[in-house]
Amino acid sequence: MTKILFMHTYSHAVFTWALARYLAPEESHAAVWGAAGAALPDVPTLVKAARLVWRRRDSITKEEFKEEFYEALEYYEEPSGKVDLTVHSLAPVGSLLALYKILGLKRKDPHHALLAFLLGWAGHNIMDFPMHAGDARPPLWPLYEWRFKSPISYWDRKFYALPCLLVEHGAILALALVFLYQSYQVLPDE
Numbered sequence: 001m002t003k004i005l006f007m008h009t010y011s012h013a014v015f016t017w018a019l020a021r022y023l024a025p026e027e028s029h030a031a032v033w034g035a036a037g038a039a040l041p042d043v044p045t046l047v048k049a050a051r052l053v054w055r056r057r058d059s060i061t062k063e064e065f066k067e068e069f070y071e072a073l074e075y076y077e078e079p080s081g082k083v084d085l086t087v088h089s090l091a092p093v094g095s096l097l098a099l100y101k102i103l104g105l106k107r108k109d110p111h112h113a114l115l116a117f118l119l120g121w122a123g124h125n126i127m128d129f130p131m132h133a134g135d136a137r138p139p140l141w142p143l144y145e146w147r148f149k150s151p152i153s154y155w156d157r158k159f160y161a162l163p164c165l166l167v168e169h170g171a172i173l174a175l176a177l178v179f180l181y182q183s184y185q186v187l188p189d190e
Contacts, residue, residue, distance in 0.1 A: 012038040030116040037120030044084040089141040133159040
C-alpha cells in the first residue's frame with residue numbers, strides 16, 4: 001500500500017498553506033508565509049532549471065532539457081549544490097527554530113509569520129525524508145552525510161511514483177473541494 005505523503009514543490013506549499021489555515025484561520029498571512037517556507041528548499045533546483053531554459057531557450061529540445069536538467073540536479077555540484085543541501089537539511093532550520101524559542105521571538109512575531117515560515121521549511125524537509133529513493137539528501141547535512149534511501153520515490157516509477165502522484169493530486173483536489181464548500185457556506189443567502 002502506498003503511504004500518503006506528498007513531494008512536489010507546489011504540493012508542499014499547498015498542504016502547508018491548508019494546514020496553517022485549518023489550525024489558525026484568522027492568521028491568513030501566516031499561512032502564506034508557511035507556504036513560502038515549504039517551497040524554499042526547492043528554490044535552488046528551480047533556479048537551475050530556469051537558468052538552463054533561459055540560456056538555451058531557442059535551441060533546446062525536450063529530450064536535451066530532460067538530460068541536462070537531471071545532470072544539473074546533482075546536489076553536490078556548484079553553483080547551488082551546497083545551498084540545496086543546506087536548505088534540505090533539518091540542521092539549519094532546526095537551529096533557527098531553537099533560536100526563535102530561545103530569543104523569545106514569539107512576542108516580536110505576533111501574527112506567527114516567521115514561525116509559520118520556519119515550520120513550513122522544516123515540514124518540507126521532513127516530508128522529503130521518506131519520499132526520495134535514489135536521490136535522497138542527507139537530512140542532517142553538514143553534521144552527517146548519511147542518507148536514507150526510501151523504498152518510495154515521488155518521481156521514480158520503479159519506486160511507486162504513479163500511486164504517489166495519484167494520492168498527492170487526489171488530496172489537492174479534495175482540499176480544493178473542501179475550501180470551495182467552506183467558501184460557499186460563508187456566502188450570505190440571496
